[in-house]
Amino acid sequence: MADPYGFLQHDRADAEKRPAAERRSDWREVYRDLPPETRDAQVRTQATRCMDCGVPFCHSGSAGCPLGNLIPEWNDLVRRGDWGLASDRLHATNNFPEFTGRLCPAPCEAACVLAISHDAGGAVAIKRVEQAIADVSWEQGLVRPTQSHVSSGKRVAVVGSGPAGLAAAQQLTRAGHEVTVHERDDRLGGLLRYGIPEFKMEKKVLDRRLAQLRKEGTKFVTGCEVGVDVTVEQLRERFDAVVLAVGALRGRDDTTTPGRDLAGIHLAMEHLVPANRACEGDGAPSVDAAGKHVVIIGGGDTGADCFGTAVRQGAASVLQLDQYPRPPARRDDERSPWPVWPWVLRTYPAHEEAGERRFAVAVERFIGDEDGHVRQIRLRKVRVERDASGRRVVVPTSEEVEVLPADLVLLAIGFEGVEHMPLLDGLGVGLTPRGTIPCGSDWQTRAPGVFVCGDAHRGASLVVWAIAEGRSVAHAVDAFLTGSSDLPSPVIPN
Template sequence: MPDPNGFLRYGRQLPARRPVPVRIKDWREVYPPASDQLITEQATRCMDCGIPFCHDGCPLGNRIPDWNDLVRTGNWAAAISSLHATNNFPEFTGRLCPAPCEAACVLGIGGVDPVAIKQVEVEIINRAFDLDLVTPQQVGEPTGKRVAVVGSGPAGLAAAQQLARAGHAVTVYERDDAIGGLLRYGIPDFKLEKEHIDRRMAQLTAEGVQFRTGVNVGVDITAEALRAEHDAVLLACGALAGRDTPATPGRQLRGVHQAMAHLVAANRVVSGLATSTPIDAAGKHVVIIGGGDTGADCLGVAHRQGAAGVHQLDLYPEPPHSRDADRDPWPTWPWVLRNYPAHEEGGERVFAVAVQEFVDDGTGQVRAVRIAEVTVEKVDGRRILTLVPGSERELPADLVLLAIGFDGTEEQPLLDQLGVTRNARGAVDSRPDWQTGTDGVFVAGDMHRGASLIVWAIAEGRAAAAAIHTYLGGAGELPAPVNPASRPLAVR
């Protein structure tokens, strides 16, 4: 029986982050493991509500009250079993998900800090690996059916694991030199050390999943050949086409780069696959355009590379520090200021500004970014930006990183070869059964919904796997997300 007074006895608390002067000297994760006492107290704050709205906030339908109470009573084996029932990779979501479940926590009705669901989740999987509770699972009798999964991000890996456990022969194709997609080369190690990917890959390999790296499907192997070798194909290639500002004067200058180019190059150095990066912030004045997760990742990387100074620009006004119940009533995702660990490491955030020009130093190299303050108002659902007269100024910039979002999946020969189409958002069109317009070709993850959360990618991978299993005539049903229609986070 959960403790109904737990949230009254214990306040919300997270493990202390590693000290800034220490952590910016390396690439290790910011958060150390939580103590047993801390995580037990945090799990005790969960009341096991009669109607747990944390489920409503989670696209995977994680059984949050169940495993909170199992942690409260110290039953780690049962806790990881409950967590794995809905989430293939809690070590990823527990580190990277923004936790919409916490925004929907019932404690929020009374203005109380929500249960630290994300922290409990990551501690469950940490303990599970420490106690050797994460082992290869029994797979079903071979079905004789072969499935190709193109892309090895969280959507592709979740689908591959589900299908392999159902007895299908699964091969994952990855054009990069290592498995993991953006988890591997897009997410810095201070958020996700790559050992977490490697040990999960060992489990999938033991369960029969085959991995082929360095294969650009559509180039190194044609779609025709791929389909000839497999009974179904799942496209899970992500949404990597970065938004750009081609009309901004000076965009062509040296030193102006897409954020992902910076992050990928830095990750390859950290992994030991490269000795230097062509986009190095060391000793430079850096301007990051974009106030979201990717911008914060660039900020943390710039600190660790030794930037002389960093400005992070946001087009919109500074959000409030707490939920406005009139504007964002519980359990909706609130518009509030989100501070990432990188923000306490240094740099300056500048809100409500728009870039007017990348300024040339006379040699074709950027030397500054000219910005102007803006006001933003919504008219008929559209944002109207107005420049503030006389507000223009320059920020010194030797390196500019564009972290302004993604425009869907990249152009690929594979899509034309398969005959699939993309919509106005740059995502691949699909039917309700996750099939594209081409029979036997399915799509999931960011390639299907556009750039989104890792928890959505895993949910879509599981749902697509269930659809593929049915398409192949598989006996029984594969577990799909409990809550595939969960509300997406509001776009502002």
């Protein structure tokens, strides 16, 4: 039973970050590594703030946790210092809480009842509690391989080793299937490896979880592009079911702004992937911000990742542009006092380290030098309006035309679905108008026995959704192979 008055005695306290000056000079995670006893005491206090609501909005539903994390349950266990049981209850719904604890923007916290009013001291620091449970679990050896004691004799190919593919693979291996994950890159992890910067999640966090999956029996093949290195026919012949977890990595480009063809203008991933590779010891990055005036176009998560990466690479200046107006710190809407994620201003740790953000602006033209390299941007104020069909459109205003230095421009304006790959043509799964892979209510694509999950199905989204879809697709595949399944299925296809 939770302490119903805990939130009246303790204010929310977020995890402490390392000083910005220190962060700028290394790639280690942003948050301070506290001595375990200090961290545990602080987190127990934060968990005490949970009221164990009769209807816990944090736990599921349209605004809460897609995984259905048992948040009030493990908050209370942490409050009482029972980290072992808290670890069990957390892992009951989430394969990789150390990923979500670090990377998820926490829709659960936006949905927390205590977020309604500032007087309540703010939402329960759920994400902080989650990460602490996960970290304690690893420190105390509570995360052990879970061996399956049954064998179905069925073989499953998972294509892609990002969070959706890994969650599906772990669930299916534990259900007794022989699972092989195929990764086209040289290392495992997909976006977790080469998209997410080290300062948000150090790769050792990923590697220790991969070691657990290996010990459980999941097989991995790297440097293997299915559809090229393994033909579709071979795939069909060798496996009883296929799970496509190939992500949605086709970056949206700027096809209209004059000067886009100048050298020095790159999609965000052309910056983040080599930077992550450099952290892995693969040599100097091919797109390096060192000494450059960097302009990032796009105000979201990926833009913030480029921001922090450029700062650490030693950029001369970093400027992030957002065409939308600066959102309020809280939604100012009397009909709904709830602070609705993500329609409030999100400040990322990277923004505290250096640089500048500007809102309600757009690049009118990229200006190059005689060698054809971008050197400046011409900026104009814009406003966002609805067109006749209700679609949001960006309209330039006559206000403030400014010319600013720009030696490196990074386009972080979203993703347009899955990359074109021979595998998808060979399987004949088709694409939706959004560039994602369509599926039925059982996660099965147009190709019988071929399933899809994660960003490849949903479009670029949160790591928590990827894990939730990976778990759900595992249930569907297990049922397809054996006739029924006891595996959990937290979400349905959208």
